[in-house]
Amino acid sequence: xxxxxxxxxxxxxxxxxxxxxxxxxxxxxxxxxxxxxxxxxxxxxxxxxxxxxxxxxxxxxxxxxxxxxxxxxxxxxxxxxxxxxxxxxxxxxxxxxxxxxxxxxxxxxxxxxxxxxxxxxxxxxxxxxxxxxxxxxxxxxxxxxxxxxxxxxxxxxxxxxxxxxxxxxxxxxxxxxxxxxxxxxxxxxxxx
Numbered sequence: 001x002x003x004x005x006x007x008x009x010x011x012x013x014x015x016x017x018x019x020x021x022x023x024x025x026x027x028x029x030x031x032x033x034x035x036x037x038x039x040x041x042x043x044x045x046x047x048x049x050x051x052x053x054x055x056x057x058x059x060x061x062x063x064x065x066x067x068x069x070x071x072x073x074x075x076x077x078x079x080x081x082x083x084x085x086x087x088x089x090x091x092x093x094x095x096x097x098x099x100x101x102x103x104x105x106x107x108x109x110x111x112x113x114x115x116x117x118x119x120x121x122x123x124x125x126x127x128x129x130x131x132x133x134x135x136x137x138x139x140x141x142x143x144x145x146x147x148x149x150x151x152x153x154x155x156x157x158x159x160x161x162x163x164x165x166x167x168x169x170x171x172x173x174x175x176x177x178x179x180x181x182x183x184x185x186x187x188x189x190x191x192x
Contacts, residue, residue, distance in 0.1 A: 008071035012064045040083045053079045073157035094132045130180035141169035
């Protein structure tokens with residue numbers, strides 16, 4: 001079997017003897033891990049934290065315990081832990097978004113769409129403010145679910161918590177966000 005066709009778990013196992021093969025795991029996951037980190041801390045730290053995620057994964061590869069042979073949840077867990085170290089920067093960035101939410105100019109011929117833009121602008125500001133008010137654990141679980149589309153089981157692995165706790169955190173985060181958004185007549189969560 002060619003290593004390119006191997007599962008993540010098989011690549012990690014081989015990389016213990018052949019460290020260069022770990023590059024295949026990097027190639028498979030780097031774009032998604034980078035995208036997740038960019039959303040959490042912004043582009044200025046994303047490259048550094050992505051590199052650090054894979055450096056830690058490489059250093060800890062002997063402790064990898066596979067979930068259906070995939071390394072994604074494990075890598076998201078490492079990335080999330082690194083993000084926790086950058087939490088203050090994230091909070092400052094979200095607070096800045098709240099204060100400076102973009103207000104695109106409305107041309108004279110766009111008055112029919114102006115109300116929708118204003119509503120979306122207000123909702124965006126409220127969403128960012130509501131995200132800021134979530135506990136870090138609730139925010140981590142929700143963003144891994146919403147942005148990265150991880151299952152509850154994968155989030156549990158990524159955060160090192162039971163699946164039931166993941167469900168509780170996501171449910172609590174949704175309720176809090178919904179409550180904040182309902183204050184302006186919006187329900188962006190799509191749940192009832």
